[in-house]
Amino acid sequence: MDTITAADVTAAADRIAGRVRRTPVLQVAPGRWLKLEVLQHTGTFKARGAFNRQLRARELGQLDPARGVVAASGGNAGLAHAHAAAELGVPATVFVPTTAPLVKVSRLRSLGADVRLVGEQYAQAYEAAVEFAAERGAVFCHAYDQPEIAAGAGTLALELLEDVPEVDTVVVAVGGGGLFAGVAAALEGRARVVAVEPFGAPTLHRALAAGEPADVEVGGVAADSLGARRIGSIAWDLAQRTSPVSLLVDDDAITAARQQLWARFRVVAEHGAAAAWAGLAAYSPAEGERVAVVVCGANTDPADLG
Known part of the structure; x- marks a missing residue:
């Protein structure tokens, strides 16, 4: 555990x-x-955990400058990871449900994130983010766990x-x-x-x-x-x-x-x-x-x- x-x-x-x-x-x-x-x-x-996750991945040689990070969140966690990624100069892909408020989607994009709208529920966006990480080699960033x-x-x-x-x-x-x-x-x-x-x-x-x-x-x-x-x-x-x-x-x-x-x-x-x-x-x-x-x-x- x-x-x-x-x-x-x-x-x-x-x-x-x-x-x-x-x-x-x-x-x-x-x-x-x-x-x-x-x-x-x-x-x-959440900016604290986002930076710690991404910087630790970089220390371990896991943070590919081309593949970057991926998260599932239409809210605070996604914003934090998009911000940290921008500061570290790596791409961020954020999966959000189609029901996410437009204002949050717009803010994610303003931070440079590649926003992917998937499903109506968070669980569907989460599954898509996990799959993306496995396929593309991006560092997966959980919202809390x-x-x-x-x-x-x-x-x-x-x-x-x-x-x-x-x-x-x-x-x-x-x-x-x-x-x-x-x-x-x-x-x-x-x-x-x-x-x-x-x-x-x-x-x-x-x-x-x-x-x-x-x-x-x-x-x-x-x-x-x-x-x-x-x-x-x-x-x-x-x-x-x-x-x-x-x-x-x-x-x-x-x-x-x-x-x-x-x-x-x-x-x-x-x-x-x-x-x-x-x-x-x-x-x-x-x-x-x-x-x-x-x-x-x-x-x-x-x-x-x-």
Whole structure:
């Protein structure tokens, strides 16, 4: 089974240094902080894993300058891999379902990606990307369930520990679990992780209840970014090792949290990122507990924020 440790996250931090932004930490109340990954390249934490995956492949001699990388994603992961590939001077092919929003397809193309529209569901685009990688020799980049991807995501937790060494608890949103896995590995033995999911996509929560990963139905306002159908194997391993607090929040709480992040702090967050802030209220920290919330993405239409 693939897994990662704190050492992998440290190696990732060294590898991607200078390629990603060190995002700021905003103290919003005594003992409360926001890690503003909304200011990362392409608007989400995923640039960290994308660079780590592609740079590691280059170190291993796997990244062919002519064949480049391939990913399946009409959203944040695809944007991150297209950006990283452009920075490294290699081609990126991104398979997306035909139902992907035109604005995301256009943005992928603006980053130089060769966008292939395949099928109506993500699973079909994923299968096409895997096949393309096998046939063309391009480096396959998973959206969340690869060691380099998860370790790269965890580098934000190392920055957080440097800026707020006294932190007791870190709250993250969970979809497929790459961010959770990286943060949990980085913080293992040092701080607690609270894993927040929508009721409409409870991949980790369901796995913890069943004792093993299981498919879930996906829906709700955060499905575009947290809509994985099953928790990744790396995240599942980290969950078994670190015993996170697992919380579910409903769509109303997520929507209200998104509005609150803007109204109170002028932070633009997509619904998936706002889920973590919504989870803070559901968690109810103990008196004196020092908590940081990762606001992991900003790729949203701000028109309804007021």
